[in-house]
Amino acid sequence: MRSVHIPQDTILYVDGVTKSFDGFKALNSLSLILEPGQMRAIIGPNGAGKTTMMDVITGKLRPDEGTVFFNNDIDLTQHDEAEIANIGIGRKFQKPSVIENLTVFENLELALAGRRGVFESLIHKLSSSDNKQIGDTLALIRLADKQDWQAGSLSHGQKQWLEIGMLIMQEPQLLLIDEPAAGMTDEETALTAELFKELAKKHSLVVVEHDMDFVKALDCPVTVLHEGSVLAQGSLEQVQQNQQVIEVYLGR
Numbered sequence: 311m312r313s314v315h316i317p318q319d320t321i322l323y324v325d326g327v328t329k330s331f332d333g334f335k336a337l338n339s340l341s342l343i344l345e346p347g348q349m350r351a352i353i354g355p356n357g358a359g360k361t362t363m364m365d366v367i368t369g370k371l372r373p374d375e376g377t378v379f380f381n382n383d384i385d386l387t388q389h390d391e392a393e394i395a396n397i398g399i400g401r402k403f404q405k406p407s408v409i410e411n412l413t414v415f416e417n418l419e420l421a422l423a424g425r426r427g428v429f430e431s432l433i434h435k436l437s438s439s440d441n442k443q444i445g446d447t448l449a450l451i452r453l454a455d456k457q458d459w460q461a462g463s464l465s466h467g468q469k470q471w472l473e474i475g476m477l478i479m480q481e482p483q484l485l486l487i488d489e490p491a492a493g494m495t496d497e498e499t500a501l502t503a504e505l506f507k508e509l510a511k512k513h514s515l516v517v518v519e520h521d522m523d524f525v526k527a528l529d530c531p532v533t534v535l536h537e538g539s540v541l542a543q544g545s546l547e548q549v550q551q552n553q554q555v556i557e558v559y560l561g562r
Protein backbone atom coordinates (compact mmCIF):
# COMPACT_ATOMS: atom_id res chain seq x y z
CA MET A 311 0.00 0.00 0.00
CA ARG A 312 1.20 3.49 -0.87
CA SER A 313 2.03 5.76 2.00
CA VAL A 314 0.77 9.26 1.26
CA HIS A 315 0.67 12.15 3.65
CA ILE A 316 -2.56 14.05 3.14
CA PRO A 317 -3.20 17.23 5.12
CA GLN A 318 -6.27 16.75 7.33
CA ASP A 319 -9.62 17.99 6.22
CA THR A 320 -9.32 18.10 2.45
CA ILE A 321 -12.24 17.47 0.13
CA LEU A 322 -9.89 17.22 -2.85
CA TYR A 323 -6.20 16.41 -2.73
CA VAL A 324 -4.36 16.27 -6.05
CA ASP A 325 -0.63 15.75 -5.85
CA GLY A 326 2.00 15.28 -8.55
CA VAL A 327 -0.52 14.22 -11.20
CA THR A 328 0.86 13.65 -14.68
CA LYS A 329 -1.14 12.59 -17.73
CA SER A 330 0.45 12.25 -21.15
CA PHE A 331 -1.08 11.81 -24.58
CA ASP A 332 1.45 10.36 -27.05
CA GLY A 333 4.30 11.72 -24.96
CA PHE A 334 2.75 15.19 -24.54
CA LYS A 335 2.14 16.05 -20.88
CA ALA A 336 -1.37 17.53 -20.67
CA LEU A 337 -0.92 17.44 -16.89
CA ASN A 338 2.61 17.84 -15.59
CA SER A 339 2.97 17.12 -11.89
CA LEU A 340 -0.22 19.01 -11.05
CA SER A 341 -0.95 19.62 -7.37
CA LEU A 342 -4.06 21.22 -5.94
CA ILE A 343 -5.80 21.13 -2.57
CA LEU A 344 -9.40 22.09 -1.85
CA GLU A 345 -10.85 22.33 1.63
CA PRO A 346 -14.46 21.41 2.41
CA GLY A 347 -16.88 24.23 1.64
CA GLN A 348 -14.36 26.05 -0.54
CA MET A 349 -15.10 27.47 -3.97
CA ARG A 350 -12.14 27.64 -6.37
CA ALA A 351 -11.99 29.18 -9.81
CA ILE A 352 -9.59 27.58 -12.29
CA ILE A 353 -8.38 29.75 -15.13
CA GLY A 354 -5.69 29.36 -17.77
CA PRO A 355 -5.06 29.48 -21.51
CA ASN A 356 -6.50 26.98 -23.97
CA GLY A 357 -4.71 23.66 -23.64
CA ALA A 358 -3.55 24.39 -20.06
CA GLY A 359 -4.99 21.07 -18.87
CA LYS A 360 -8.23 22.22 -17.19
CA THR A 361 -10.47 19.63 -18.86
CA THR A 362 -7.88 16.89 -18.42
CA MET A 363 -7.74 17.74 -14.71
CA MET A 364 -11.54 17.38 -14.44
CA ASP A 365 -11.35 14.11 -16.42
CA VAL A 366 -8.80 12.72 -13.96
CA ILE A 367 -10.81 13.77 -10.88
CA THR A 368 -14.02 12.26 -12.24
CA GLY A 369 -12.40 8.98 -13.29
CA LYS A 370 -12.81 9.51 -17.03
CA LEU A 371 -9.03 9.36 -17.34
CA ARG A 372 -6.49 7.57 -15.18
CA PRO A 373 -3.36 9.55 -14.32
CA ASP A 374 0.01 8.11 -15.31
CA GLU A 375 1.44 9.25 -11.99
CA GLY A 376 0.28 11.01 -8.89
CA THR A 377 -2.32 10.97 -6.16
CA VAL A 378 -5.98 12.02 -6.22
CA PHE A 379 -7.88 11.73 -2.93
CA PHE A 380 -11.45 12.77 -2.12
CA ASN A 381 -12.65 13.44 1.40
CA ASN A 382 -9.23 12.69 2.95
CA ASP A 383 -9.02 8.96 2.28
CA ILE A 384 -10.90 7.92 -0.88
CA ASP A 385 -8.36 7.17 -3.62
CA LEU A 386 -10.19 8.30 -6.76
CA THR A 387 -7.69 6.59 -9.05
CA GLN A 388 -9.13 3.28 -7.84
CA HIS A 389 -12.71 4.09 -8.91
CA ASP A 390 -14.50 4.42 -12.24
CA GLU A 391 -16.68 7.32 -13.39
CA ALA A 392 -20.00 5.87 -12.15
CA GLU A 393 -18.56 5.06 -8.73
CA ILE A 394 -17.06 8.54 -8.40
CA ALA A 395 -20.43 10.12 -9.21
CA ASN A 396 -22.00 7.98 -6.49
CA ILE A 397 -19.26 8.81 -4.00
CA GLY A 398 -20.34 12.47 -4.21
CA ILE A 399 -18.65 14.28 -7.08
CA GLY A 400 -20.99 15.92 -9.59
CA ARG A 401 -19.76 17.24 -12.92
CA LYS A 402 -21.40 19.79 -15.15
CA PHE A 403 -20.16 19.99 -18.71
CA GLN A 404 -20.26 23.22 -20.69
CA LYS A 405 -23.25 22.29 -22.83
CA PRO A 406 -26.53 21.80 -20.94
CA SER A 407 -28.03 18.33 -21.33
CA VAL A 408 -31.50 18.76 -19.87
CA ILE A 409 -34.32 16.75 -21.45
CA GLU A 410 -36.04 19.38 -23.56
CA ASN A 411 -39.49 17.81 -23.88
CA LEU A 412 -39.90 17.23 -20.15
CA THR A 413 -40.92 19.99 -17.76
CA VAL A 414 -38.50 21.67 -15.38
CA PHE A 415 -40.09 19.74 -12.48
CA GLU A 416 -39.85 16.42 -14.35
CA ASN A 417 -36.17 16.98 -15.11
CA LEU A 418 -35.50 17.41 -11.40
CA GLU A 419 -37.67 14.37 -10.63
CA LEU A 420 -35.60 12.36 -13.07
CA ALA A 421 -32.41 13.48 -11.35
CA LEU A 422 -33.84 12.18 -8.09
CA ALA A 423 -34.61 8.91 -9.87
CA GLY A 424 -31.02 8.73 -11.06
CA ARG A 425 -29.94 8.69 -7.46
CA ARG A 426 -32.27 5.85 -6.55
CA GLY A 427 -32.44 3.73 -9.65
CA VAL A 428 -35.23 3.98 -12.18
CA PHE A 429 -37.08 0.83 -11.06
CA GLU A 430 -37.46 2.03 -7.49
CA SER A 431 -38.67 5.39 -8.75
CA LEU A 432 -41.31 3.76 -10.94
CA ILE A 433 -42.90 1.92 -8.03
CA HIS A 434 -42.64 4.78 -5.56
CA LYS A 435 -44.48 8.05 -5.69
CA LEU A 436 -42.69 11.20 -4.68
CA SER A 437 -42.66 11.49 -0.88
CA SER A 438 -43.27 14.81 0.82
CA SER A 439 -39.54 15.10 1.48
CA ASP A 440 -38.87 14.49 -2.25
CA ASN A 441 -41.35 17.24 -3.10
CA LYS A 442 -39.69 19.54 -0.60
CA GLN A 443 -36.25 18.80 -2.04
CA ILE A 444 -37.47 19.58 -5.55
CA GLY A 445 -39.21 22.74 -4.30
CA ASP A 446 -36.08 23.92 -2.48
CA THR A 447 -33.97 23.27 -5.58
CA LEU A 448 -36.44 25.12 -7.82
CA ALA A 449 -36.20 28.13 -5.51
CA LEU A 450 -32.40 27.93 -5.41
CA ILE A 451 -32.06 27.85 -9.20
CA ARG A 452 -34.71 30.58 -9.60
CA LEU A 453 -37.09 28.46 -11.64
CA ALA A 454 -39.94 28.03 -9.13
CA ASP A 455 -42.34 29.98 -11.34
CA LYS A 456 -41.33 27.90 -14.36
CA GLN A 457 -41.64 24.42 -12.91
CA ASP A 458 -44.29 23.43 -15.47
CA TRP A 459 -42.45 24.89 -18.46
CA GLN A 460 -40.92 22.52 -20.95
CA ALA A 461 -37.17 22.64 -20.43
CA GLY A 462 -36.76 23.29 -24.16
CA SER A 463 -38.48 26.66 -23.82
CA LEU A 464 -36.01 27.96 -21.21
CA SER A 465 -33.24 30.40 -22.09
CA HIS A 466 -29.68 29.07 -22.35
CA GLY A 467 -28.86 30.42 -18.87
CA GLN A 468 -31.99 28.91 -17.35
CA LYS A 469 -31.12 25.53 -18.89
CA GLN A 470 -27.70 25.76 -17.24
CA TRP A 471 -29.35 26.49 -13.88
CA LEU A 472 -31.73 23.57 -14.34
CA GLU A 473 -28.84 21.26 -15.02
CA ILE A 474 -27.06 22.52 -11.92
CA GLY A 475 -30.32 21.84 -10.03
CA MET A 476 -30.30 18.28 -11.40
CA LEU A 477 -26.78 17.80 -10.08
CA ILE A 478 -27.78 19.18 -6.68
CA MET A 479 -30.64 16.68 -6.43
CA GLN A 480 -27.97 14.02 -6.12
CA GLU A 481 -26.50 15.85 -3.13
CA PRO A 482 -22.85 15.85 -4.22
CA GLN A 483 -20.24 17.13 -1.80
CA LEU A 484 -18.06 18.43 -4.60
CA LEU A 485 -19.24 20.04 -7.83
CA LEU A 486 -16.99 20.49 -10.87
CA ILE A 487 -18.41 23.01 -13.30
CA ASP A 488 -17.02 23.77 -16.75
CA GLU A 489 -17.43 27.30 -18.16
CA PRO A 490 -20.90 28.02 -16.78
CA ALA A 491 -20.99 31.63 -17.95
CA ALA A 492 -20.26 30.86 -21.61
CA GLY A 493 -23.13 32.05 -23.79
CA MET A 494 -24.98 33.73 -20.92
CA THR A 495 -26.30 37.29 -20.93
CA ASP A 496 -24.70 39.74 -18.48
CA GLU A 497 -27.72 39.47 -16.21
CA GLU A 498 -27.66 35.65 -16.25
CA THR A 499 -23.91 35.72 -15.56
CA ALA A 500 -24.43 37.91 -12.49
CA LEU A 501 -27.26 35.69 -11.23
CA THR A 502 -25.12 32.59 -11.79
CA ALA A 503 -22.37 34.06 -9.60
CA GLU A 504 -25.00 34.64 -6.89
CA LEU A 505 -26.24 31.05 -7.30
CA PHE A 506 -22.71 29.67 -6.94
CA LYS A 507 -22.09 31.66 -3.76
CA GLU A 508 -25.30 30.17 -2.42
CA LEU A 509 -24.21 26.65 -3.49
CA ALA A 510 -20.85 27.11 -1.79
CA LYS A 511 -22.61 27.22 1.57
CA LYS A 512 -23.40 23.51 1.25
CA HIS A 513 -21.01 22.15 -1.39
CA SER A 514 -17.40 22.52 -2.45
CA LEU A 515 -17.07 23.92 -5.95
CA VAL A 516 -14.41 23.90 -8.66
CA VAL A 517 -15.36 26.28 -11.46
CA VAL A 518 -13.39 26.40 -14.72
CA GLU A 519 -13.98 29.73 -16.42
CA HIS A 520 -12.52 32.15 -18.97
CA ASP A 521 -14.84 35.09 -18.22
CA MET A 522 -12.88 37.29 -15.79
CA ASP A 523 -15.92 39.40 -14.85
CA PHE A 524 -17.64 36.22 -13.73
CA VAL A 525 -14.56 35.05 -11.81
CA LYS A 526 -14.42 38.45 -10.12
CA ALA A 527 -18.07 38.13 -9.10
CA LEU A 528 -17.39 34.68 -7.60
CA ASP A 529 -14.99 36.40 -5.19
CA CYS A 530 -13.09 33.18 -4.38
CA PRO A 531 -9.47 31.95 -4.57
CA VAL A 532 -8.17 31.44 -8.10
CA THR A 533 -5.75 28.83 -9.46
CA VAL A 534 -4.04 29.51 -12.78
CA LEU A 535 -3.06 26.46 -14.81
CA HIS A 536 -0.44 26.57 -17.54
CA GLU A 537 1.11 23.66 -19.43
CA GLY A 538 -0.41 21.16 -17.05
CA SER A 539 0.82 22.69 -13.78
CA VAL A 540 -0.20 25.39 -11.34
CA LEU A 541 1.36 28.68 -12.43
CA ALA A 542 -0.12 30.89 -9.71
CA GLN A 543 -2.66 30.87 -6.95
CA GLY A 544 -4.36 33.58 -4.88
CA SER A 545 -7.10 36.16 -5.13
CA LEU A 546 -8.06 37.25 -8.65
CA GLU A 547 -6.40 40.59 -7.95
CA GLN A 548 -3.16 38.85 -6.95
CA VAL A 549 -3.00 36.56 -9.97
CA GLN A 550 -3.92 39.44 -12.30
CA GLN A 551 -0.78 41.22 -11.12
CA ASN A 552 1.46 38.17 -11.56
CA GLN A 553 3.85 38.87 -14.45
CA GLN A 554 3.94 35.25 -15.65
CA VAL A 555 0.15 35.05 -15.64
CA ILE A 556 -0.06 38.27 -17.66
CA GLU A 557 2.43 36.87 -20.17
CA VAL A 558 0.82 33.49 -20.74
CA TYR A 559 -2.84 34.32 -20.34
CA LEU A 560 -4.32 37.62 -19.29
CA GLY A 561 -2.16 39.91 -21.36
CA ARG A 562 -2.87 38.18 -24.66
Ligand SMILES: Nc1ncnc2c1ncn2[C@@H]1O[C@H](COP(=O)(O)OP(=O)(O)OP(=O)(O)O)[C@@H](O)[C@H]1O
Pocket residue numbers: 331332335336354355356357358359360361362363
Ligand atom coordinates in the same frame (compact mmCIF):
# COMPACT_ATOMS: atom_id res chain seq x y z
N1 LIG B 1 -7.41 12.60 -25.71
C1 LIG B 1 -6.41 13.40 -26.03
N2 LIG B 1 -5.47 13.02 -26.93
C2 LIG B 1 -4.44 13.81 -27.24
N3 LIG B 1 -4.23 15.05 -26.72
C3 LIG B 1 -5.12 15.47 -25.83
C4 LIG B 1 -6.26 14.70 -25.44
N4 LIG B 1 -6.97 15.41 -24.51
C5 LIG B 1 -6.31 16.58 -24.35
N5 LIG B 1 -5.21 16.62 -25.12
C6 LIG B 1 -4.25 17.73 -25.20
O1 LIG B 1 -3.88 18.06 -23.87
C7 LIG B 1 -3.76 19.47 -23.71
C8 LIG B 1 -4.64 19.92 -22.58
O2 LIG B 1 -6.00 19.88 -23.01
P1 LIG B 1 -7.23 20.32 -22.11
O3 LIG B 1 -8.46 20.07 -22.93
O4 LIG B 1 -7.15 19.65 -20.79
O5 LIG B 1 -6.98 21.88 -21.94
P2 LIG B 1 -7.97 23.01 -21.39
O6 LIG B 1 -7.20 23.80 -20.40
O7 LIG B 1 -9.24 22.37 -20.92
O8 LIG B 1 -8.26 23.88 -22.68
P3 LIG B 1 -9.57 24.73 -23.10
O9 LIG B 1 -9.55 25.99 -22.29
O10 LIG B 1 -9.33 24.98 -24.56
O11 LIG B 1 -10.78 23.87 -22.84
C9 LIG B 1 -4.10 20.09 -25.06
O12 LIG B 1 -2.90 20.36 -25.74
C10 LIG B 1 -4.88 18.99 -25.78
O13 LIG B 1 -4.70 19.06 -27.17
